[in-house]
Amino acid sequence: MQMQTHRAHPILHWIDETVEKVRRERPESRYVVESGTSISGEMHIGNACDLIISQAAVEVMRDLGVEAEHYWVSDDFDPLRKVPKPLPDDFKKFLGVPVDHVPDPLHCCRNMTEHFTKPFLEALEKVGVYPKKYYGSEMYRTGMYGPYIRTALLKAKEIRDILRRISGSKKRDDWLPFDPICRRCGNIATTRALTFDGDSLVHYVCEGAEVSRGLFIHGCGYEGDADIMKGEGKLTWRVEWAARWALFKVGVEPFGKEHAAAGGSYDTSSVICREIFGWNPPFPIRYEHILFGGRKMSKSAGLVFSPSKWMEVAPPETLRYFFFRVHPMKHKDFDPTMIPVIVENYDRLERIYFGREKAGEEEIQRDRRVYELSQTDSPPDSEPVRIPYDLAVLLVQITPDMEAALERALLHLAKIRGLSQTALPQKER
Numbered sequence: 001m002q003m004q005t006h007r008a009h010p011i012l013h014w015i016d017e018t019v020e021k022v023r024r025e026r027p028e029s030r031y032v033v034e035s036g037t038s039i040s041g042e043m044h045i046g047n048a049c050d051l052i053i054s055q056a057a058v059e060v061m062r063d064l065g066v067e068a069e070h071y072w073v074s075d076d077f078d079p080l081r082k083v084p085k086p087l088p089d090d091f092k093k094f095l096g097v098p099v100d101h102v103p104d105p106l107h108c109c110r111n112m113t114e115h116f117t118k119p120f121l122e123a124l125e126k127v128g129v130y131p132k133k134y135y136g137s138e139m140y141r142t143g144m145y146g147p148y149i150r151t152a153l154l155k156a157k158e159i160r161d162i163l164r165r166i167s168g169s170k171k172r173d174d175w176l177p178f179d180p181i182c183r184r185c186g187n188i189a190t191t192r193a194l195t196f197d198g199d200s201l202v203h204y205v206c207e208g209a210e211v212s213r214g215l216f217i218h219g220c221g222y223e224g225d226a227d228i229m230k231g232e233g234k235l236t237w238r239v240e241w242a243a244r245w246a247l248f249k250v251g252v253e254p255f256g257k258e259h260a261a262a263g264g265s266y267d268t269s270s271v272i273c274r275e276i277f278g279w280n281p282p283f284p285i286r287y288e289h290i291l292f293g294g295r296k297m298s299k300s301a302g303l304v305f306s307p308s309k310w311m312e313v314a315p316p317e318t319l320r321y322f323f324f325r326v327h328p329m330k331h332k333d334f335d336p337t338m339i340p341v342i343v344e345n346y347d348r349l350e351r352i353y354f355g356r357e358k359a360g361e362e363e364i365q366r367d368r369r370v371y372e373l374s375q376t377d378s379p380p381d382s383e384p385v386r387i388p389y390d391l392a393v394l395l396v397q398i399t400p401d402m403e404a405a406l407e408r409a410l411l412h413l414a415k416i417r418g419l420s421q422t423a424l425p426q427k428e429r
Contacts, residue, residue, distance in 0.1 A: 013369045014327050015053070019060045022252055022283045030067040031251040033057045034244070034282065035131065038075045039099045039113050041084030041299030043120040045319065045334070046290040048127070048307050052323050053254040053285055055129045056373055071248055072131035076100040076113040077140055077234045079179075079189035081212040085302025096189035096209075096217045098181065098234075100137035113137070116299075123307035126316045128376030141231030146200075148243035148277060149228040149235055152177045153196040155276050159239060162271050167263040180204040180226035180233035182219070188233065190219040193226075201225045202233065239276075242269040246277035254285035257329070287328035293335050305336060314339050314389075321346045321374040343389040346374065354383035385410060 012020070022031070035050035037043060054070045061068035076099045083091045087105045094102045102112040109115040113135065121133070139145055152159060156176050163169040176193035180202055189211045195203045204226055206219035226232035235243055244250070259265040270281035289296055292303055310319050313336075322342055326332070351357035352364055353371040372379055387395075387409050399405040 013324065013366075013373060015056050015060055015324070015373065016369070018285055019057055019064070022057075023061075023064075023066070026251055026280070026283055028251055030069075031058075031061055032069050032071055032248050033061075033252040034071045034073065034248060034250045035254060036073040036075055036244075037117075037120075038078060038299075039116055040078075040080070040082065041302065042116055042304050042306055043299065044290075044292075044297045044304035044306055045310060045322075046297045047120070047299075048124060048129075048319070049287055049290070049323060049328075050254050051124055051129045051131060052127065052320060053287065053328065054131070054252075056320075056324070057252055057254075057285070070129075070131040071250070072133050073139075073244065074113060074117055074133070074135045074137075076117075077136040077188075077231075078237075079187075079211060080112075081189070081215075082300040084300045095215070096187040096211050098137065098188050100135070101186060119308045120306070123311050126311055126376065127307065127319055128316070136234070137231065140234055143229045143231075144247065145235065145240075145243060146229040148247060149178060150200070151276065152235060152239050152243065153202070153228070154198065156196075159272060159276060162275065163238070163268060166268045166271050176202065177236045177239040178202055178226075178228065178233055179236060182206040182222055183224050183226075183232075184222035185220040187217070187219070190217050191233075193233075200227050200229050202228060204233075238265055238268045239272055241265065242273035242277055242281070245269070245273050245282055246279035249279065250282040252285065253282040254287060254328070256289055257286050258289075260284060260286045285328065288331055291331075291333040294333060305334065309336075310339075314343050315346075316376050317374045318343050318346045320376070321349070321370065324370050324373040340389055340393070347386060347389070349374070350383060350386075353379070356383060 033054045035054040037047050037050065051070075051072060054072075058068040058070045078099055079096050080094050080099050080102055081096075083089065083095070091102070091105065100111060100113050104111055104115040106115065109118060153176055159177050160171045160173075160175060163171060174194070176196060178193045178196075179188050180191045180193055181188045182191050182204075185206060187206060190209045191204045191206050193202045193204050197203075202225065204224065206222045208217060208219040210216045234240065245253075255266065266281075266284055273279050273281045291297070292305060295303060297303055297305070307319060318339075322334075325345070348357060349367050349371045352359050352367045359367065387406070391409065395405045395409065
């Protein structure tokens with residue numbers, strides 16, 4: 001079910017201010033808000049940040065009567081650069097191969113892409129995130145990128161000049177912004193595009209490359225042609241990002257602060273988008289990464305806390321609350337032991353929203369907006385009956401018949417609150 005619009009509110013949250021600025025600086029009748037995820041291992045709550053912010057931006061725009069859509073792209077045509085934990089070491093044979101071509105490690109899904117994206121997207125649906133989904137592998141195979149690849153190859157010299165001018169990257173004079181898939185060994189990281197025939201074929205050689213720091217993979221030596229219209233290769237990253245903006249007519253995109261560094265991905269792709277593909281780059285929403293016990297979350301290193309795990313121990317609204325309680329560029333150091341405090345703070349927010357707990361007028365207005373943005377659907381008309389989180393944790397630990405214990409606890413809470421049994425919530429907590 002698609003999420004209904006939230007109630008308008010006089011206090012401007014940072015997402016409201018962002019949308020206001022977007023509409024002022026980039027007035028359009030329709031906005032595409034894009035998010036994207038690399039598929040290098042199990043997705044974590046840091047990866048969810050892109051999608052949750054994008055979804056909220058779309059919801060705010062729709063509240064204002066503006067047409068908006070959320071597109072999500074799986075970067076599953078990128079090469080596998082590291083074997084993510086807990087995959088076995090024998091998956092090293094797939095290093096350099098497009099992630100979409102890597103088999104599912106547990107043989108439960110079509111491939112590695114589906115193995116990691118399916119639970120991620122299912123969990124985010126519970127959080128009220130409903131993007132239109134695209135997969136890079138399919139976009140290349142169906143020819144969606146075809147015209148943009150051709151343009152980029154025909155304007156390779158201009159792109160080389162942009163890379164040198166904006167990022168200081170000096171490419172060889174025959175460099176082409178396309179990575180073919182080797183027809184013999186299936187590797188996409190070890191090939192080098194040599195020439196373009198001006199129509200659809202790129203001549204290449206499989207000669208080897210460094211796929212990650214200190215890890216070099218030898219090529220098989222094959223030399224042949226790749227068809228740009230049939231998914232036999234992909235654009236290099238910064239050119240691909242620019243092409244995607246132009247293809248989808250993207251107006252807004254959230255991304256991690258590392259892409260926003262001077263001369264970095266966003267700066268370079270913005271110029272390529274404007275000068276090569278003729279589309280103005282999207283309005284950026286920059287955010288700070290979430291640390292996990294002081295360390296950056298990493299899919300390949302297995303240092304993750306997934307949205308699915310969050311759903312197992314806390315309500316979905318609390319994950320949205322985790323992101324919207326503070327500005328996106330504010331430092332966030334997460335630890336699972338913080339979840340009880342996060343839930344308690346959310347419960348207090350709910351009591352303030354429904355007037356059951358007193359607070360200052362400014363705090364009430366600010367907290368009401370955060371509460372609205374935390375909802376997976378429209379805010380409820382009346383305060384839900386909730387079992388206190390610490391009590392729920394205790395019940396799980398000491399009660400063999402959890403269903404009966406929850407039923408008794410909810411009946412007791414309803415009696416205290418003076419509610420009828422029909423007002424009781426579903427037993428989610």
